[in-house]
Structures are given as C-alpha cells and as structure tokens.
Amino acid sequence: MSMPSGMELILIFGIIVLLFGAKKIPDLAKGLGQGIKNFKKEMKNDDAEASDVKTAQTDAPKKVEADKDIASKESPKTTQQA
DSSP, X not given: OOXXXXXXXXXXXXXXXXXXXXXXXXXXXHHHHHHHHHHHHHHHHHHXXXXXXXXXXXXXXXXXXXXXXXXXXXXXXXXOOO
C-alpha cells in the first residue's frame, strides 16, 4: 500500500475539518501531542524501574525451602481400597 497522493490528503483534511470544525483541530492536536509525551515519559519510567528491580533481585539472597517444610504443608493423601 502506498502513501496517499496530494489530492487524497486534501480530501482527508477537508473531511476532518467538516467533522470537527476548524476551531477543534488545534485542541485535538494538542491532546494527541500530550498523550504521546506522557506515553514516552511512562516508557522511560518503566525502563528505569525495570532496571532497578533487576539490580535489587540480583543483590538479594534467594530463599531456599527445605523439602520437609513443603511436605508438612501438604495435606495427607489417603487411598481407598475397594
């Protein structure tokens, strides 16, 4: 699929102006820009938090449970013979 030609872009822009009005378009563009800005900021925060979590996980000692602790938590298994 190729890019729309000049005439197609003018037609699309004309439809947008008819639907939303000339005064609403700047508000819509501003809202879209703020949304993209917030999305990028959150992506950077997620990357920073993920790297902090990875560092904390590698620094912390791991807890290993003994087999008898696991066995004592399980309910006793019974079998019925016919």
